[in-house]
Amino acid sequence: MKYNIKEIALLAGVSKSTASRVISGKGYASPEVRQRVNEIVEQLQYRPNAVARAMVAKRTNSIGVIIFREKQPIVSHPLYGKLIDSILMAAQQRGYSVFLKTDQEMSIQSTDYMLEQRVDGLILISRLQKNVIEHVKKFNVPYLMVNGSTDDPEVVHLVSKDEIGGARAAAYLHSLGHRKFFILAGPQEHRSHNLRLQGFREELRRLNVEESHIHVVPAMESDFDQGYTLMAKHLSTFIGEAYSVLFTTNDMLALGAMKVMLQNAIRIPEQAAVMGFDDIDFAAAYSPSLTTVKVDTTRMGRDAVVLLDRLISRNQDMSKLYEYASEIIIRQST
Amino acid sequence: MKYNIKEIALLAGVSKSTASRVISGKGYASPEVRQRVNEIVEQLQYRPNAVARAMVAKRTNSIGVIIFREKQPIVSHPLYGKLIDSILMAAQQRGYSVFLKTDQEMSIQSTDYMLEQRVDGLILISRLQKNVIEHVKKFNVPYLMVNGSTDDPEVVHLVSKDEIGGARAAAYLHSLGHRKFFILAGPQEHRSHNLRLQGFREELRRLNVEESHIHVVPAMESDFDQGYTLMAKHLSTFIGEAYSVLFTTNDMLALGAMKVMLQNAIRIPEQAAVMGFDDIDFAAAYSPSLTTVKVDTTRMGRDAVVLLDRLISRNQDMSKLYEYASEIIIRQST
DNA sequence: CTGAAAGCGCTTACAG
DNA sequence: CTGAAAGCGCTTACAG
Numbered sequence: 299m300k301y302n303i304k305e306i307a308l309l310a311g312v313s314k315s316t317a318s319r320v321i322s323g324k325g326y327a328s329p330e331v332r333q334r335v336n337e338i339v340e341q342l343q344y345r346p347n348a349v350a351r352a353m354v355a356k357r358t359n360s361i362g363v364i365i366f367r368e369k370q371p372i373v374s375h376p377l378y379g380k381l382i383d384s385i386l387m388a389a390q391q392r393g394y395s396v397f398l399k400t401d402q403e404m405s406i407q408s409t410d411y412m413l414e415q416r417v418d419g420l421i422l423i424s425r426l427q428k429n430v431i432e433h434v435k436k437f438n439v440p441y442l443m444v445n446g447s448t449d450d451p452e453v454v455h456l457v458s459k460d461e462i463g464g465a466r467a468a469a470y471l472h473s474l475g476h477r478k479f480f481i482l483a484g485p486q487e488h489r490s491h492n493l494r495l496q497g498f499r500e501e502l503r504r505l506n507v508e509e510s511h512i513h514v515v516p517a518m519e520s521d522f523d524q525g526y527t528l529m530a531k532h533l534s535t536f537i538g539e540a541y542s543v544l545f546t547t548n549d550m551l552a553l554g555a556m557k558v559m560l561q562n563a564i565r566i567p568e569q570a571a572v573m574g575f576d577d578i579d580f581a582a583a584y585s586p587s588l589t590t591v592k593v594d595t596t597r598m599g600r601d602a603v604v605l606l607d608r609l610i611s612r613n614q615d616m617s618k619l620y621e622y623a624s625e626i627i628i629r630q631s632t
Numbered sequence: 633m634k635y636n637i638k639e640i641a642l643l644a645g646v647s648k649s650t651a652s653r654v655i656s657g658k659g660y661a662s663p664e665v666r667q668r669v670n671e672i673v674e675q676l677q678y679r680p681n682a683v684a685r686a687m688v689a690k691r692t693n694s695i696g697v698i699i700f701r702e703k704q705p706i707v708s709h710p711l712y713g714k715l716i717d718s719i720l721m722a723a724q725q726r727g728y729s730v731f732l733k734t735d736q737e738m739s740i741q742s743t744d745y746m747l748e749q750r751v752d753g754l755i756l757i758s759r760l761q762k763n764v765i766e767h768v769k770k771f772n773v774p775y776l777m778v779n780g781s782t783d784d785p786e787v788v789h790l791v792s793k794d795e796i797g798g799a800r801a802a803a804y805l806h807s808l809g810h811r812k813f814f815i816l817a818g819p820q821e822h823r824s825h826n827l828r829l830q831g832f833r834e835e836l837r838r839l840n841v842e843e844s845h846i847h848v849v850p851a852m853e854s855d856f857d858q859g860y861t862l863m864a865k866h867l868s869t870f871i872g873e874a875y876s877v878l879f880t881t882n883d884m885l886a887l888g889a890m891k892v893m894l895q896n897a898i899r900i901p902e903q904a905a906v907m908g909f910d911d912i913d914f915a916a917a918y919s920p921s922l923t924t925v926k927v928d929t930t931r932m933g934r935d936a937v938v939l940l941d942r943l944i945s946r947n948q949d950m951s952k953l954y955e956y957a958s959e960i961i962i963r964q965s966t
Numbered sequence: 967c968t969g970a971a972a973g974c975g976c977t978t979a980c981a982g
Numbered sequence: 983c984t985g986a987a988a989g990c991g992c993t994t995a996c997a998g
Binding site for chain 1: 634677679680681682683684686687692694704705706707708709710713714716717720721724729730731732733734744745747748749750770771856887888890891894895913914917918919
Binding site: 303314315318324325346347349350351352353355 | 993
């Protein structure tokens with residue numbers, strides 16, 4: 299039930315070359331021949347072998363997407379899920395297939411695998427080891443980074459303006475009258491957690507908020523459980539020292555912390571306000587819904603594909619850094 | 633910077649055949665030759681071309697995964713995200729790359745695309761049109777269905793025991809003393825929503841719950857917003873007629889409905905209990921956390937790969953239907 | 967407009 | 983243990 303072009307050609311009474319021309323749609327063929335071949339193709343449900351095509355074209359029309367992340371969930375993480383959805387959609391429109399891989403070891407191995415598959419380009423997501431970039435470079439395959447961090451000015455990367463987002467969050471909360479800030483700060487080796495915290499703190503400084511009125515609790519992870527655990531641990535401090543607001547460097551931490559607060563009958567936002575960062579779907583779904591800083595993941599995903607496509611086909615010069623504005627989304631928690 | 637085996641062979645001073653043998657690891661080669669080739673490979677960072685390999689092996693070592701779903705979110709849907717995570721992991725362990733595609737039109741096209749890529753096997757997820765199956769069959773490529781519905785006894789498919797799960801949910805709620813049941817039932821053309829509702833109702837019948845004490849509201853969608861909208865619309869009925877419990881055919885609907893209840897200061901579970909189905913991550917994260925029926929998506933994903941692998945390599949006879957027990961997870965909402 | 971030939975980068979019998 | 987040859991399924995100049 300699987301035919302090749304030779305058989306199609308034979309049945310249509312033409313040469314492989316001619317069959318190829320009509321099937322691939324490039325090159326001349328008389329209308330009669332064209333029709334004859336197409337009939338056979340239809341009848342036999344012939345599907346050209348993309349592997350063979352890739353072989354001669356030296357192009358697979360596929361891109362590799364790797365998410366580097368230590369912890370499960372990976373794809374099922376709300377943020378990355380959104381990104382993948384958007385990448386898939388954009389890739390489809392441009393005729394790319396996508397190989398998806400997650401890499402918990404943040405190793406070179408998954409990248410190597412993609413390289414062997416001869417993907418036309420690579421989208422590297424999240425924090426990856428420096429040596430991964432070094433490695434990819436050696437093979438000069440087009441690639442770009444989304445939401446990662448690098449000090450290498452040559453790397454095309456898409457990031458959100460986390461520092462500004464953090465600053466805006468601080469300004470917004472300050473404008474609401476808050477003067478004592480409790481902060482849950484995710485892993486500082488992550489670019490975004492780091493910049494969000496920095497931006498937030500700097501803005502508070504600018505606003506002359508006393509250092510002693512800012513309490514930062516470092517989080518080793520950045521998930522719901524961590525938010526929950528940490529808030530449970532520090533709740534007495536939070537209440538005892540009368541902090542009026544909690545800011546976290548992502549939504550998951552905020553949601554986890556909020557759950558503790560709700561369980562302890564703290565009224566949000568009356569007794570304490572909460573603000574996160576990312577705007578994952580569940581920020582809106584939670585009750586009370588979470589005020590946050592929105593990162594436009596959908597757009598970043600789409601742009602990643604568009605840019606990679608440009609890198610692949612025209613290889614023209616383009617800027618290396620793409621920054622996405624973040625927007626404050628005000629909801630019930632503040 | 634991209635070499636082929638011919639160049640490696642040349643530099644190592646051996647024939648392509650020999651180089652191939654050491655690189656692929658099959659076939660004889662003297663230790664000295666082996667080392668010489670490996671050195672060159674290492675030095676040049678040679679990576680064999682998987683496309684060419686696939687060509688001769690007539691095997692790509694890749695599988696295609698397609699999620700059929702009308703609405704966004706697709707990958708970012710908590711349930712499917714989990715499934716993908718698990719599939720990715722299992723595929724990696726078995727040396728498969730995975731092509732991922734989402735298909736909003738539930739069409740044949742995405743499948744065709746995978747077929748052209750000559751994937752070794754196909755995992756079809758969620759509800760798909762009947763003609764997709766017909767189509768795939770023609771190409772006799774190994775495939776299986778996860779969480780879909782089919783009356784075709786030949787199709788290997790993995791499903792959860794939704795009917796039993798529904799029945800158990802009913803029995804559990806009844807045992808808590810509930811006698812008036814309000815139900816939000818997702819699209820009945822979906823196998824799982826349908827069976828969950830059926831199982832639930834049948835159990836109530838068995839328990840002699842009066843028909844008039846069961847109120848079923850049909851939902852056109854199965855997402856958070858739909859749960860919210862529907863509950864908002866029917867809240868007066870719910871309260872007015874003193875239903876003591878809400879059961880929904882999935883967690884998203886439950887969470888949406890719960891939000892309405894919380895906003896109307898209904899105390900959960902004191903005034904009204906809520907129970908969902910799926911056990912997505914946010915069921916546990918919500919406040920109050922949601923009692924639900926757990927579907928072991930992680931296991932289904934893993935098994936899907938294992939079974940597909942068997943289908944691909946040994947093609948041995950195997951059962952067609954794999955059912956997964958569902959387990960009640962009791963949390964704060966009941 | 968059409969066909970024979972070469973080639974994409976590998977692997978795999980087959981001889982030696 | 984090693985190498986020459988054929989072949990996987992296509993496409994692409996090149997002649998005609």
